[in-house]
Amino acid sequence: MHLTQEAKSNAFAEQRLQNLASSVLDDKILTLVVETVSLCNLSCNFCDAHSGRAPEFKQRAGHMDDVTWDNLICSLECYVKRFAPIPMIQFFGNGEPLLDKHLANRIAQVKSLGLSIKTRVITNGTLLSPSLVDKLIDSGLDEIHVSLDIVDSQKYREVKGLDMCHTVLDNIKRAVPIFEERCSAELFIKYFIPSDKLTAGGGGGDDLNYGVCKSDGLLVEELFHQATISSKYVHLKSQKLVDAGINHLEGRVLYSQPCEIPFYLLYIKHDGNISACCTDVFSALNVGCLKTSNLLDILIGRELASIRLKHLKGQSDQIPLCAGCGNRTASNISSLPSKVLEDIEQSLVNKIGSTADQSFSN
Numbered sequence: 001m002h003l004t005q006e007a008k009s010n011a012f013a014e015q016r017l018q019n020l021a022s023s024v025l026d027d028k029i030l031t032l033v034v035e036t037v038s039l040c041n042l043s044c045n046f047c048d049a050h051s052g053r054a055p056e057f058k059q060r061a062g063h064m065d066d067v068t069w070d071n072l073i074c075s076l077e078c079y080v081k082r083f084a085p086i087p088m089i090q091f092f093g094n095g096e097p098l099l100d101k102h103l104a105n106r107i108a109q110v111k112s113l114g115l116s117i118k119t120r121v122i123t124n125g126t127l128l129s130p131s132l133v134d135k136l137i138d139s140g141l142d143e144i145h146v147s148l149d150i151v152d153s154q155k156y157r158e159v160k161g162l163d164m165c166h167t168v169l170d171n172i173k174r175a176v177p178i179f180e181e182r183c184s185a186e187l188f189i190k191y192f193i194p195s196d197k198l199t200a201g202g203g204g205g206d207d208l209n210y211g212v213c214k215s216d217g218l219l220v221e222e223l224f225h226q227a228t229i230s231s232k233y234v235h236l237k238s239q240k241l242v243d244a245g246i247n248h249l250e251g252r253v254l255y256s257q258p259c260e261i262p263f264y265l266l267y268i269k270h271d272g273n274i275s276a277c278c279t280d281v282f283s284a285l286n287v288g289c290l291k292t293s294n295l296l297d298i299l300i301g302r303e304l305a306s307i308r309l310k311h312l313k314g315q316s317d318q319i320p321l322c323a324g325c326g327n328r329t330a331s332n333i334s335s336l337p338s339k340v341l342e343d344i345e346q347s348l349v350n351k352i353g354s355t356a357d358q359s360f361s362n
């Protein structure tokens, strides 16, 4: 199957907005991003974490320890006891998840405890050997998304910092028959479609997209067209390359409209800190830490409510990271009916005013 971000968001936009509204009003999570490792073996030029644009991030990068993982499991068990399994837990964040040797065991634990309906790993594919594919499918994993993006060796090195192009291509080609045989998990081969909105890099043309151009996507499509066109288990998936942080670093304020991400997602960092956004390498949207709070308390907390309220009211330019971030690609929460928006606003205002009086852990 071939999927584009637009096709997906058009088809599910209305349902997604309704899910967003009810999850905010009921204090639930639609997607949890879990970063069990924040190190990476590539240094893509579009990545704020590993391109060198945020050196302080690299100094703090590391693996999630067992105590933090156990805190997360405990917190998830409380959440599931109160509500229901989380619809999606994604293993990625700002590191390469396959650098975590415990990943398959951790996914198996999440699945066996019934903590999420679906699980997904997003990887650069460099370490995706056939034996690891088998191990991940054995763990109960539902989806692996491999960011291939480029199939030309020289360009791959220019954009991603190392020439691992043939390694990734070989890994994908060896993974395809495994997914077809096992019939229980899906493989998504990802590539970018250039955005005409990007402002980073200057100069126009391919510079606007960090050197990635339309022909790179077409080459990926051509290479995997046959393997994916009628497959139930192997898919091509395109997405827009968005400029998620560089304007913030350069002090440019560009965007004030709402972004849906803080309304449906929490990002657990490898050190237990929790952010309202999965692109937050600068710790600008921290809403708590697993060492001191559980997820239920974070969801009713003042910090998260305050970020959400700014976005809801079209004041996201008051948050420097969001003001400089071009990622407004998904559903527009301000298009919800006005009564629903009023209810959401009231519930956020209440949380900001009375967090001290409420705690699920009391």
Ligand code: SF4
Residues within 6 Å of the ligand: 244, 259, 260, 261, 262, 276, 277, 278, 279, 280, 316, 321, 322, 323, 325, 326, 327
């Ligand atoms: S605007 Fe950008 S930084 Fe802010 S929440 Fe959305 S994706 Fe994250």
